[in-house]
Amino acid sequence: MKTEALINQIRKKQSFLCVGLDTDLEKLPSHLLKEEDPIFEFNKAIIEATQEFCVAYKPNIAFYEAYGIKGWKSLEKTIDYLNTHYPEQFTIADAKRGDIGNTSTRYAKAFFEELNFDSITIAPYMGKDSVEPFLAFKDKHTIILALTSNVGAFDFQTKKVDGQELYKMVLSTSKTYENPQNLMYVVGATKAEYLKDIRKIIPESFLLVPGVGAQGGDLQDVCKFGITENIGLLVNSSRGIIYASSDEHYASSAKEQAKKIQLEMKIELDKLK
Template sequence: MTTLQLVNQIKQKKSFLCIGLDVDLTKIPQHLLELEDPIFEFNKAIIDNTHDLCVSYKPNIAFYEAYGLKGWQSLKKTINYLNEKHPEIFTIADAKRGDIGNTSTMYAKAFLEDLNFDSITVAPYMGKDSVEPFLAFENKFAILLALTSNEGAFDFQTKKSPETSEVEELYKTVIKTSKTWKNSQNLMYVVGATKAEYFTEIRKIVPNSFLLVPGVGVQGGSLQEVCKYGMNESIGLLINSSRAIIYASNGKDFAEMARNEALKIQQQMEIILNTD
């Protein structure tokens, strides 16, 4: 998928919602556990009831790896279903990979070729040779962890580094440095919604890049604040919501209730887009 295709989908759906498919068998409706593949059946029902309200789905890979081979098979069935039924949807493998170059190449092949995701989240700690393998695929994206929404983000990401010409926070150095990497036009960035006050500074560095924004809703982030400081001319935001949508109900009405929650967010986004 190209950036233009993603932008067009946002305009058509009046939404920049990304739904996280973080499936925990202890939280899904119990009647699904009687089925052969409860993880896939849960995902399929969520997708069938929300695909017109969102532009992206983001399975967190840990929630599939935890169930071994069966979990991986459920993941493959889910991404295949999305690619076959809704090829316009932007898919994100939330894998947070990042290793030496040849290992990253294999991770990239696994998620961007075999599973055929449109993008994958990656960690920047090991530098360009660990990230550039993910950037080598045409019309695929690496979404770099830049400024995350968790409490531990303050351990390193916002610390100032004296090693730079300007004493600046580490997350700024990471984003600036990433722009020098080969095929950096294929980069997006993870920026937590709970750090809304930082969006202005981030937009000075990457004014045109898409930002994947977790942390709206359950984690306390404000959609309005994120849009105020983070939106650009092409929208440039993917707002992720996981638990608030997919676990809106643990009864047989779970898919309907998930749609209701997704619709609430989509309607807020439509108002913001119309205001702009």
């Protein structure tokens, strides 16, 4: 998907919400466990309930790999369903891959060609030759982990190297890679106060922002420091939406929560007018 198409969807829906499909069998409503593929049935219902209020979906690949071949089949069915019925939705493989050369190319082929995701999350620790193979794919996006929302982010990401925080070095160095127009970045909502400095380095790039909701991130703070004229944000909510209810009304509860966040986003977007 071209970035322009994503921006158009954001403006059309007045939303920059990304719904995280972190689907865990242990958290699904009990009646779904009787289904042949409970993970897919859950995802399908969540997608149908929330698609009018969001512009992106982000399956966390670990939640599918954990169930082996059956989980991978559920992932395939989920991405096929999205691409067939809602091709306007931006899809993110939250895989956090990171390796060099041909290995990265194979990861890219798996998610960009075989599964046809629009984007993938990447750990940049191994540097240029672990990222550029992903950037070689036209109209596909590589989302680099820059400053994450977890507590352990302070172990390395904010430490200074030659007088500069490591996450800032990641941002500035990645701009020198081939096809940098295909780059996006993960910046956690719990690190909203850092967004002002981040925007000085990457003023227009799209940011994938997890951590709003269950992790305590604040949407208004994220927008205050991170939003651009072309929006430049995809704010993710996973548990807060898909597990808003654990009974048979789970889909309608997810819809209500997604709508609530979308209305909050509309208020922020109206400020740009």
